[in-house]
Amino acid sequence: MGLLQGATELFPVSSLGHAVLIPSLLKWSFKQSDPSFLPFLVLLHIGTATALLVLYRQEWVAIIRGFFTAAFRGQIQTDTERLAMLLLVGTIPAAILGVYLQTRIKSLFASPYAAAVFLVINGGLMITFELLRRRAERRAAVTASSRAEQEEQFAHAERISFRAAAIVGACQALAFLPGISRSGVTIGGGLLAGLRHREAARFSFLLATPTILGAGVVEIPQLFSSGVPIAEYVAAALLSGIAAYASARFLLRYFRSGRLDPYGFYCIAAGLVSLALLHFNL
Amino acid sequence: MKSTGLAIGLGVLGVVFLIIGVLYGFGVLQIAVSDTHSAHHYTHLILFVVLAVASFVAANFARPKGTVYVTDRPRR
Numbered sequence: 624m625g626l627l628q629g630a631t632e633l634f635p636v637s638s639l640g641h642a643v644l645i646p647s648l649l650k651w652s653f654k655q656s657d658p659s660f661l662p663f664l665v666l667l668h669i670g671t672a673t674a675l676l677v678l679y680r681q682e683w684v685a686i687i688r689g690f691f692t693a694a695f696r697g698q699i700q701t702d703t704e705r706l707a708m709l710l711l712v713g714t715i716p717a718a719i720l721g722v723y724l725q726t727r728i729k730s731l732f733a734s735p736y737a738a739a740v741f742l743v744i745n746g747g748l749m750i751t752f753e754l755l756r757r758r759a760e761r762r763a764a765v766t767a768s769s770r771a772e773q774e775e776q777f778a779h780a781e782r783i784s785f786r787a788a789a790i791v792g793a794c795q796a797l798a799f800l801p802g803i804s805r806s807g808v809t810i811g812g813g814l815l816a817g818l819r820h821r822e823a824a825r826f827s828f829l830l831a832t833p834t835i836l837g838a839g840v841v842e843i844p845q846l847f848s849s850g851v852p853i854a855e856y857v858a859a860a861l862l863s864g865i866a867a868y869a870s871a872r873f874l875l876r877y878f879r880s881g882r883l884d885p886y887g888f889y890c891i892a893a894g895l896v897s898l899a900l901l902h903f904n905l
Numbered sequence: 906m907k908s909t910g911l912a913i914g915l916g917v918l919g920v921v922f923l924i925i926g927v928l929y930g931f932g933v934l935q936i937a938v939s940d941t942h943s944a945h946h947y948t949h950l951i952l953f954v955v956l957a958v959a960s961f962v963a964a965n966f967a968r969p970k971g972t973v974y975v976t977d978r979p980r981r
Contacts, residue, residue: 694961697968708962719952722948837951
């Protein structure tokens with residue numbers, strides 16, 4: 624579960640959808656309604672967030688410094704300060720929606736069937752994001768010999784508008800639906816805001832860090848409840864962190880010239896196959 | 906968009922968020938919480954502290970800066 628969570632959290636394929644579907648399909652014995660499952664998920668998320676913090680450690684130091692400098696000065700003067708404020712603006716809608724809606728939405732749709740259906744919808748969203756992006760490329764009359772050069776014509780994360788950052792941040796709330804990917808919708812939102820793929824992934828990962836870490840840290844007291852096998856859970860969190868680090872490195876390299884639609888096709892196929900397996904009880 | 910009125914409004918909003926956060930923290934407020942039996946709602950407390958900080962930062966951004974002192978004294 625640790626490896627699965629770490630790998631799928633950052634890939635645009637929905638970790639929650641896979642966490643609901645795979646145990647059900649493989650007939651794993653644990654129940655998600657079990658009181659010890661929440662602390663388990665908390666530690667896995669902390670593992671993922673720690674991996675992102677390690678990956679962007681220098682950038683986070685600059686962002687935090689830039690945040691305080693700009694906040695006290697009351698003015699944005701550098702790209703890092705702008706990025707810090709964009710991340711704040713993007714995190715707030717996700718935090719509000721997360722605190723007030725997450726539990727209700729998750730309890731409404733926590734069935735493998737719902738996860739499979741939303742996985743298909745997630746695939747459709749990824750493909751739609753790419754189609755809209757291709758239209759933007761045609762409209763901007765981007766002419767370049769290679770995909771990498773073509774990507775260079777689009778913007779850095781620091782250039783996104785504050786309104787776009789807020790919308791992309793709010794889109795993270797869609798990921799409360801099992802099967803809808805947080806990184807998928809934020810990368811897609813970044814693409815629609817005119818970012819190059821790699822920058823959209825970078826912005827998505829930076830935006831995910833405080834959200835995932837915050838969601839994990841507030842649940843830490845649950846870890847100290849009796850009957851939680853801390854050592855096993857910490858081992859799973861370590862595996863989750865390692866998988867998340869490796870997948871983030873892979874994705875940043877992939878998105879230099881790669882697109883979202885292969886993940887879209889994967890989600891549609893995985894969702895349909897899961898629906899069939901669940902329906903025929905295989 | 907800079908004005909003293911907007912800055913004051915955002916500052917007041919920040920204070921309101923802080924008060925709401927503290928009320929959630931002490932369990933006085935029980936609005937839209939998942940566990941109504943809990944004495945403290947730290948998640949809501951953290952959320953409202955973040956909102957308060959964001960409001961204070963926005964207030965500082967909205968505050969007019971660089972006051973120009975006008976003098977009628979002739980330059981020498």
